[in-house]
Amino acid sequence: MKGSLWLAWRQQRALVLTGAALLLACVAWVAFQRADMMSFIDAHHFKVCKGWDSEECAGTDLEQAQRLLSDNDDGIVALGTLSAALPVIIGIFWGAPLLGRELESGTWKLALTQGVGLRRWFTARFGLAVLCSVLGSAVLAALVAWWWSPISNMLDGLYWHDGYIFNATGPAAVACALFGLTAGTAAGLLIRRTLPAMGVVLGVVVGLRFLLNTFRSSWIEPTARISQGDAPRENVRSAWSTGEFGFIDGAGRKRPIADACPWGEGLPDLKTCMAQKGFVGRYHKVYPSSDFWVFQWIETAIFLGLAAVLFALICVVLRRRAVI
Amino acid sequence: MTDPTVPTALRATGLGRRFRSRWALRDCAFTVPAGKITALVGPNGAGKSTLFHLATGLLHPTTGELSVFGATPGSDEARARTAFLAQDKPLYPRFTVGDTLRFGRELNDDWDQAAAERIVRAGDIPFDTRIGTLSQGQATRVALAVAFGKRPELLLLDEPLADLDPLVRIEAMGLVMEEVAERGTTVVISSHILSELESVCDHVLLLKHGGVRLDGDVQRLCEDHVRFTGLADASTGDGLPAGLDRGTVVEATVTGRQLTAFVRGTAPTGDHWITETPSLEELLLAYLRSDDRPTEDTGRDGAAA
Amino acid sequence: MxxxxxxxxxxxxxxxxxxxxxxxxxxxxxxxxxxxxxxxxxxxxxxxxxxxxxxxxxxxxxxxxxxxxxxxxxxxxQRSLSRAAAGADSPLRAEAVVWVARARAAGLEREDVEALAEAVLDETFYVAPADRAATPAPAPGPTPSPERVVRRSPQSMEEDT
CATH class of the missing domain: 1.10.10.10 (Winged helix-like DNA-binding domain superfamily/Winged helix DNA-binding domain)
Structure with missing residues (x-):
């Protein structure tokens, strides 16, 4: 390696090698666990069914299915937690010191008065960090998906909209890692101290994740599943229920009153009740599992957009030499 | 303003730098001659470090201009010709000495590995030692090795001797002077230890309150000033002789009936004055102690005197 | 060396x-x-x-x-400054020893002897500048000898560069 890239490597090699070793350990562990899982599925001739109330699951040996899930869910949750926490880890240990430690210790004065300029110096170190963050988070996200997919959205197992899965896989996980890195770098540059910058990036990434998890269901409209008359409602299966049930009146309006027609001893049956109140059908609002990708791309765009804004800020601050 | 026959290493015009509402440097104009050793002196907070940061492009000026051999500080050309040793002598603590020299080699096109290694070896520092475990003196030696490995034409040293014991001070200064002897490097060095600068510098630039208070060739500045002692003149309020141009007075103190004054120019006529040409240290001390009486033209025409 | x-x-x-x-x-x-x-x-x-x-x-x-x-x-x-006449066993030195002993016997202190010797030296080695009447030292004038020049004296800078 030559020039500023050598410097970037020399300064980050401990992080790169530690990260690579941990990742390799994860790969080995997941490969072992997943092979175990697959042989269990094969041995019991499982028909892997989707959804907790699906007819697909009717013929499944529930005892064995529960064993399959309980054997693997903890591991997947642990891996998912690691993957979901990776952006914070990257922000704290890679982003915050990337410029923060240089400014804190004064070594930026040494680096920036050599033959290579600010641009090459920053590009090399930030580029290496970006490369490693993207690779690392992508591998971890892929591992989660790989392990989880054979038993995904199954019975009372892990569903796509669970935080352990949604935040740990897909393009959004990689974009979030990039955001964590950029936020850490910006915090280090603006605060000029590593430790406070670490605290700030922890707060920012966790806070943003919390906001996104809270407001995720408001990004897009859920799908209303409509059943005519008193026909039985469609099973929820692997969809993400909003919990909004209701009736459709004669004018086609949705009336979100789930308990308009309770049933029980001495009460009219559903058909009679609906006829009495003028309802012609029922609905249930859900996000089908295909919305996983819509949510993922929306959040990917949010993370990348914020990362781009922070990156621009870093460039402006560096170029204006507002540091010191 | 400056002797046109002497090439210029640094030239400042209207140079100013503001941090929020405070001006660290304001309206500075000076030149630093090439091939000379210039002492940058001034009290803490006078703007010495700011000036170094402006000269290396680590900071941009708020007003005015500074050029390094005619180039913009921080430009490729200026960086290739300048080496800077910041006050805290920053090095990467987890690098080995060998890594640190490799750092210099990787980041500079024109790098003299042999020269850098020679300096390290002369200090008996093993190449596989971690920087963090070196003594202050050894770290200074390695930092100087990185600076000299660049083969700079301009060497900027911000308080290089602070925190060093007296032996290491001589050793470090000896290294710098050796480099100057060998390559005719232009040096700008700031220091608090005025007596150490006396035997070292050709030129002096004194900053105070963010402005240039004195700028010129050491020998000429000393000759242009005079300190005289005698009986205070009771008829004038300040004890100075009536005919003396008050604008030339750098410092004057009356103790009892005795007057001691430091003036730029010649002593007042009359044989009742004991006059002496000051040493550089005395000159600098007088300017450092004095309030801002001599107006800025003192600083401006210093080099032309 | x-x-x-x-x-x-x-x-x-x-x-x-x-x-x-x-x-x-x-x-x-x-x-x-x-x-x-x-x-x-x-x-x-x-x-x-x-x-x-x-x-x-x-x-x-x-x-x-x-x-x-x-x-x-x-x-x-290029040339040496060591002179046989100033050596440790030279007759001049022996005469000086005798002279100092007499001065001491006459009641002079070390400083008195030094001042006396210096005055004689100044008179003997003083070279008058061409444009000025020769007056004996210690009148302000050209530097007596380069060894004695200190930076503090205003004249010191005249003799160089």
Missing amino acids: IAFRIDRRSGVATYLQLVHQVRQALRLGALEPGDRLPTAREVVAAVAINPNTVLRAYRELEREGLVEPRPGQGTFV
Whole structure:
């Protein structure tokens, strides 16, 4: 390696090698666990069914299915937690010191008065960090998906909209890692101290994740599943229920009153009740599992957009030499 | 303003730098001659470090201009010709000495590995030692090795001797002077230890309150000033002789009936004055102690005197 | 070879300290014709002074005809200052010993003897400038001898450059 890239490597090699070793350990562990899982599925001739109330699951040996899930869910949750926490880890240990430690210790004065300029110096170190963050988070996200997919959205197992899965896989996980890195770098540059910058990036990434998890269901409209008359409602299966049930009146309006027609001893049956109140059908609002990708791309765009804004800020601050 | 026959290493015009509402440097104009050793002196907070940061492009000026051999500080050309040793002598603590020299080699096109290694070896520092475990003196030696490995034409040293014991001070200064002897490097060095600068510098630039208070060739500045002692003149309020141009007075103190004054120019006529040409240290001390009486033209025409 | 030392508190200009030390070495015979003086680089590495100061001192010695620069080789001693007449066993010294003993017997203190000797030396070695009437020292005038020049005196700068 030559020039500023050598410097970037020399300064980050401990992080790169530690990260690579941990990742390799994860790969080995997941490969072992997943092979175990697959042989269990094969041995019991499982028909892997989707959804907790699906007819697909009717013929499944529930005892064995529960064993399959309980054997693997903890591991997947642990891996998912690691993957979901990776952006914070990257922000704290890679982003915050990337410029923060240089400014804190004064070594930026040494680096920036050599033959290579600010641009090459920053590009090399930030580029290496970006490369490693993207690779690392992508591998971890892929591992989660790989392990989880054979038993995904199954019975009372892990569903796509669970935080352990949604935040740990897909393009959004990689974009979030990039955001964590950029936020850490910006915090280090603006605060000029590593430790406070670490605290700030922890707060920012966790806070943003919390906001996104809270407001995720408001990004897009859920799908209303409509059943005519008193026909039985469609099973929820692997969809993400909003919990909004209701009736459709004669004018086609949705009336979100789930308990308009309770049933029980001495009460009219559903058909009679609906006829009495003028309802012609029922609905249930859900996000089908295909919305996983819509949510993922929306959040990917949010993370990348914020990362781009922070990156621009870093460039402006560096170029204006507002540091010191 | 400056002797046109002497090439210029640094030239400042209207140079100013503001941090929020405070001006660290304001309206500075000076030149630093090439091939000379210039002492940058001034009290803490006078703007010495700011000036170094402006000269290396680590900071941009708020007003005015500074050029390094005619180039913009921080430009490729200026960086290739300048080496800077910041006050805290920053090095990467987890690098080995060998890594640190490799750092210099990787980041500079024109790098003299042999020269850098020679300096390290002369200090008996093993190449596989971690920087963090070196003594202050050894770290200074390695930092100087990185600076000299660049083969700079301009060497900027911000308080290089602070925190060093007296032996290491001589050793470090000896290294710098050796480099100057060998390559005719232009040096700008700031220091608090005025007596150490006396035997070292050709030129002096004194900053105070963010402005240039004195700028010129050491020998000429000393000759242009005079300190005289005698009986205070009771008829004038300040004890100075009536005919003396008050604008030339750098410092004057009356103790009892005795007057001691430091003036730029010649002593007042009359044989009742004991006059002496000051040493550089005395000159600098007088300017450092004095309030801002001599107006800025003192600083401006210093080099032309 | 000669090893220089610098007294930063003496008030004597650094280049003059170097000049004195070379002269001293020449007088004592520590340096002899043909000896090489240390290079500017060697001197400054040891005593941490401005290389121009060394060059200035060497120029001064060259001007006095004591040393001679040989391009590419260094600066070499050209003539010695050691004189047999000033040696430890010379008759002049013996006379001086007798004279000092008489002065002491006459009740003079060391400082009185020194002042007396100095006055006689000043009178004897004083060279009048062409444009001024010869008046005996200590009138302000040209410097008595380069050794005595200190930077503090206003005249010191006139004699160089």
